[in-house]
Amino acid sequence: MPFEHHIIEYWEWMLPNLSEVRLLDARSWSNIGFLMGASGVLLLLAFLFPFLWFLIAVIKHGPSEGFYLVAKSIYGGITEDLPGFSFRRTYAIAKVAVQEAIRNRVLVGFAVFVLLMLFAGLFLDVENSNRAKSYISFVLWATNCLVMLMAVILSAFSIPNDIKSKTIYTVVTKPIRAGEIVLGRVIGFSAVGSVMLLMMGLISYVFVVRGLSHTHVLKADSFATKADPTGKREGVTSRDAHHRHRVIMDKSGNITTGETESEHGHFHRIESEGEGANRTYKVGAARGDLIARSPIFGKLRRLDPAGNPSEGINVGDEWTYRTFIEGGNNRSAAIWTFSNVTPERYPEGLPLEMNLSVFRTFKGVIARGVMGEITLRNVNPDAKVKSSPPITFESREYVAHRFPIDRKLKIGKNPDGTDLTMDIFEDLVHEGKIEVSIRCIEHSQYFGIAQPDVYLRPSDSFFFVNFAKGYLSIWLQMVLVTCFGVMFSTFLSGPVAMMATWCAIGLGFFGGLARDVLTNLVTGGGPIESGIRILQQKNTSSDLDVYLPLELAIKYSDKAMLVVVEGLTYILPNYGNFDTSQFVANGYDVYPDLVGQQLTMAVVYALSASIAAYFFLKTREIAG
């Protein structure tokens, strides 16, 4: 995969893997699993907030009175309000919230979006070689920003406006619970946002599809008159949408593949009619750019040249997502183990697809890719047939290299002259598992791999569905923002609630930075130190020229602030986790486990925020 992607299965994500957790290494804490992590955080908050509340009540009313108040509120909340929850009332609030949103002209946001789409042509680089990716990224990003903006403004001002204009008096004096007020608004605004999102999604889809559709003209005289040594002749299509395609005609004068060569991430089908001088070609629509691959991933292990397990070699890249294996006459290999390999699922053999990186230590043969070989191996050490003969291939970088392996592999000739073959499923698959070993065979050249780079691609999902999944992620983000907006608005005034929600979003996106600064992954210090560096125009590695006590004071207060921020990042949702635009833009299906994880996270956060909002509203003096 061209983007960094770690496949985490749903239960792996959910359940703890305690052996991997090291208390002092903050980065390993994610191994604690969502279930335990979220429960831990929520329990902590469930004790912390009532405790703080108790302290405030004590100050106001004295210890026993304070305790009584807090306990009564919580108890009352659980025993009375929860059973008394009524969907009817919630629906009534939601309906009013929707009417409020519409009549307060929130459609302006939608109008902005349409305008943006119209002007997008100015901003988007139409000559980019991966237009699908840039268009899709753009629409997803634009929708995301606008919808979040709308959600924040709607949700942050609603309750404070009610309180300020006192319209809430006539509402709270009806038998409505605070929870219903909160939830009603959340549902109402989410509904409005959903409708907006739906419309934006449809318009975006049309925009992307129309923007990418084009065709070319191919004439019979566009082919070279002289054939190359293998008898092939090369031609080019007309230049449309800032690119051309090469077309390869074989010896017999036909276009063997029936397609143009891939250019700018797509190709076209070609139909030819007529013969000889009257031959005409019709170039079809672009294909292969709006796709959603559904890869089946395997588990990777790497071997070093001596055949021992290793983590791979770093050839000098800063980005350590991929590591490299050495080529040549050694045992260095990357081995993927695939499970559930059955003839029913893959009737024609293994539909392998590779996204390898190549590193050459010397140029070698420039006009050709570095050669590698694939061997299929049996996981069963006692099997009769241990491996297939090596299948050589020429590596191709930066493209998803489709390399299907036939079910029947030729291993020689029978005495009577027919081919001796082996069948993958009968000979090499053991209990549904098979190993695919990939090696580089050129000496001193390297292949770079990461686990999601090689996979089986039996069939693709629909692009439209994947696109919708991208929008689902945005929808989840919107719902979360609405919840948090409403929560903040229950105890803050309108503009302050909006600021708080923005900060929460920002923290969600940039929280990782606070963590990185604390663990010294990123140099440059915390807020105060960075501020000083900016003003003094120093870079991140030079010393601060201040008195030592002052410097210590700065460092410690920075650390304190960063710890608080880091704490908040564990409580607030990380919106980056909800971003699936990379998948959609790069043409990979958003796999179900990820959707499940996002839904789980969203539900947990939304519920927590709503419960918090309920308590905040209930304990608030409305007319005060």
Next chain:
Amino acid sequence: MNWNNASFVRKVIYLVGIAVLLLPIAALSQPATAGRGQDRSSGGKLAQLRAQYRLAQAELGAIDPASETMKLATVGLRGVAVTYLWYKAIDYQKRKDFTGLELTVKQIIRLQPNFLKVWDFQAHNLTYNSSVEFDSYRDRYAWVKKGIDFLILGTHYNRDEPGMLYQLGWYVGHKMGRADESKEFRRLFKDDEDMHDKFRLQGVEVDEGFGYDSKPDNWLVGKLWFDKAERAAEYKSIRSKSPLVFYNGGPMAAINAAAAMEKDDGIFGQRAKYAWSVGNAGWVKFGNRQLPTYLGIAIQLNNLEALQASHAATEVRLDALAPGVREKIRSEKIAALPKRELELWVKPVKDRTAEEQHVAVNFLGSKVKATNEEVAARVPREKLAQAREIADQLQRLTQEMDMTSRYRGTVNFDYWRARCSAEQTQEALDAREQIHKAEELREANRSLNDSRENYEKAWENWAIVFKKHPQLFDSIEAQELVDAIDHYADVLGRIEVKFPADFKLKELLEMTEQGQRLKKRLDTLQAIAPAVTPAQPGEKKPESTENPAEKTKAEEKPAAAAKDAAPTKDEK
């Protein structure tokens, strides 16, 4: 109208003030309009200044709406936005997401179109750093092209910027012509109609850069860009580029075109001669150009010999004023040498070690030399003023000579001058053609005898050329000749002929490391007496007497037998 109301009076005054201010603002900032006749106006003062200093976007209609909109949309935080985009670009590069990099770079330059360093850096990034990440040469070519397209876009925003045009010439010429994939790149360039059209739109007449096959040659087209840069430099500063390097671009492109024609395309004879003559003419013109130096004086590269002659003549004049003084000073200085150095000085040359010789010549030699100032100081009283004047003149000449020779060294002036004239000689042309043919035959493994003949004719021709132009020894081209010699040995091996003892270019072999290795290998196989002192080219070496049987065996596999302990008798 209540004139007594202070607030109302104030408002009226403000309005009048605003209206009055609008007049000068309009005068200053009225944009120029492009158009014909009546419609055309040069606009207000600012627009005129912009046109005068050749800053971009001075005319309505030439404004890039996307760029302007983006600049406005950043509401004054353009610096912050650009910083963020740069971080994103670096991140994309780290993750090898080159399409993302390209997108981000395009966004950066929309925000900062007139910041030349941005264009410079990112064009370089695309052309050099990103292109090499791709494995297929076609992809690399595509990315080099992207860099070039990017720079052309830059020239729209920054018209007639010599540095940028120079960079374009460099990419079209050197990046395509000197890369490891140069053969493929040049071939792709020839057929790249889209790029040719684009160049034509920029005012670069690609048709004037046709190679031998009436298709544009990348070097010659690069030269056209260099020429454009030179024309732009006539009225715009070349900023921080060195003038020496800047004006060197064009002539070198012509020379490289000629060299590539012979090497890659296999065109020799009159056409090659013509190409070299063009290169030579360009080089001469370059040599005659007035180049400013950092000392403030301007030099001409061609002038060195004239300066040296002038210097010598002036020295003679000085000596005429004070006869004998120079030798006297010299002997005084020798006498004043410390004991050890004096001993070394008087030691005869043949008794010195190499290191001592080196020290004697360079260090001691300059120590005992009499400077012109010293000579001038000892001139008799009445001629002192004149002597001073001459000494000053000599000083200036020395300075100029110094700069000239240094600059010459920077661009390897002597070598190229020699090469230009050498390549035009019949011997050189023939030699190249012969080697080319010989190599061709060798690759095809056909007519190996013809191959050998061609090689040997080539060696003879080369020997003549080297004799006339000994500067040519020390160059990369000479190294490539050693490769050819290696192939020659291989051919000899195949047809089972022994390597000639009177090999004409033995000196060449000794000049290079690779040649020395080759020579050693050949020596161990064929018992040629290794030369102790550098021999004159063409000198005959004593033939070795060996066992013919052993010889044949040894010649079977010359490459593999490097470590073969085939007994050979060395004969001194």
Next chain:
Amino acid sequence: MPSQLEAPDVAKAAPASGDVVIETRSLTKVFRDFWGRPKVRALNALDLQIRRGEIFGLLGPNGSGKSTTIKLLLGLLFPSSGQALVFGKDATDVAKNERIGYLPEESYLYKFLNAEETLDFYARLFNMTPAVRKQRIEQLIQLVGIQHARRRQLREYSKGMTRRIGLAQALINDPELILLDEPTSGLDPIGTREMKDLILKLRDQGKTILMSSHLLPDVQDVCDRIAILHQGELKELGAVSELLTVQDVTQFKAKGLSPAAEDEIRAVIARHGGELLKVEHPTLSLEELFLNIVKDSEARPGRRAQQK
């Protein structure tokens, strides 16, 4: 349509029967500023009991704590000390809201909804079946007289109309207890009259009404018992009739008396040792005149006043 345009009857002193609907025990409210320092002592140890079926008036000048009391009883404010009980339960209990109706000082309603939507929204907040809900919405629209503007957004309503729709939402659930905060302030005489009649009618239906006002005549006309607050403290509490009746003065109003009869009565009074305070022709209250003229005008449009 509007009820009888007559001079109001003397309010019947209805017996306060039955249970205590509202009770405050030493209810105190101190408003604090951000730092917790006391700013205003809005209510000081108020003890009050309101029984079912009576119309209770809270009287006092501006800033005496009337609205504060009502807000405390509704749970919009929390007491600083003391208790506020409604139907025997704490005022912050949400379940009691099912049985109460509240008309705030200004009708704070959502301006972007129209009358029907407003009533529908509030009705949904109660436990009624859709049929009942529709019925009540219809009823109330008729009752308060805004049929002609039922589809107009509330931002376009006049003050009187917003008051009426506010009243409608207060009655949507047919509450047992109705709290009215300054119900007649800002209304024109007709509106005031209607409001007062409605309040009386509600009382006749057995509901309890608590109203606060500083418009003394209105309170006098309507309330059974009143409490007078001043600077947060209860200054007077009791039935209107008792408080207002001047005990030792008797007032006769007679029609068709001749001057001779007048003299005879004067003599009777003197004979019994009473002091004749005043003999005169009573004046209509301005309200009565106004209402008569309006009624007349509606009956005979086009008639103009005669210059006198």
